[in-house]
Amino acid sequence: MSHGTRPLTRTKRALALSLAAAVTGGAVASSTASAAPVTPRAGVVTAIQAELRAGWVKTTDAPTGITVDLPGKATVEKHTERILGQEVTNRAYLVETGEGFVVFAVTEVPDAYDMRLGAELRSFVEGMEKETGTSFVSTGAEEITVEGRPALDARIATDDGERMTGSTRLIDGDRYLVQVVTVGPEANEKALEKTHREIVDSIRIP
Template identity: 35%
Template sequence: MTRRSHFQRLLLLAASTTVIAGGAVLPSSAMAATAAPHTAAVTTVASDHDGHRQHGSPTSAKQWVETTDTASGITFRLPEKPKVEHYTKAKGRASGRFYTVENDHGIVGFLVIDASGAQLNLNDCLLSFVDGYNAESHSSSEVLTSTGVHKTTVNGRPALDARLSAPDGTVGSARFIHDGDHYVVALSLGPKEKEKPMSESYQQLLASIHMPDAGATRAG
């Protein structure tokens, strides 16, 4: 297994844990139903290094893929067509979708959790995510920690930013956003020697996020 594939597996586990944590505080009636898998609309767009769309030849700029999460209407862009992991509503978990791209720099991902009526706060989301990642760490050198945690807002919505790192040189970033009926996580993770290009991709992802509702929400 390559190191990037190792990141991919651990991030999938972390996303699963975050979805389960989100579902744990949903009303019991909401957890009882099973949701059908949602598809996502995917459009390839050309962008420059700042993430701006280009209208010329697609080969003249790096190809980024614009995706709409159908269930929430949230759109975002990733460096290529993402792999999608679906989570359906079941006892003890919410539904959600985890979109990931694995490349030479590491992993960039975008998680959407359907959490209507949930009261989970953003700090709990961060703790659940880190715990999920660390649950399958093989040694203390792989244990992920969060630093530089601070609150911010995204278009009036409460958000939480964190820096991620492990003793083995794994580095990354995460942003948790509460968007009314959804919790959103944007993240990046990779080896320290690839930190600069991974950070650039992560910043482009953050800049591309578009929430369909203009109204601000309040997190618990």
């Protein structure tokens, strides 16, 4: 456990597993909201460190070849459903840390699907509320580009009950939606932000 952080309670561990289910089951929204222009921002992705930090694990989503550095060995949750006449599979990689927990997810996208990241964010928040029974809000949504791909960053937080906070990034990978969620107790906000930044900077999409 990192110095100065507050550990997860049993309730928060249950919340972590519920959020993993929300990511897995809520991805690929049905909304047809209009897409807003994407504003490029230089320097979002940094070079991977030659040596991973102690305890971090380079994780590969084998079907897509997408790699990411995660702060520990992940537990994998899979979910498949039929969307637009096509079987769509989502794989969510869950890691619990001393500060909170991380979910890294890759969702296949149907051939005829018109991905809108704003709609995906709304679907994710709705999925979290459905799975956890807790009110969530997303704030500060910012459209960026990551290696030329449209992406969306946002803050997320509980709106009642135990105070949780975190961040999410969604990336339009063309044939798949890539998402990172980092969430934990509000008291661990700074440590969570650092972890989230290291994770999103390490993502590599072939």
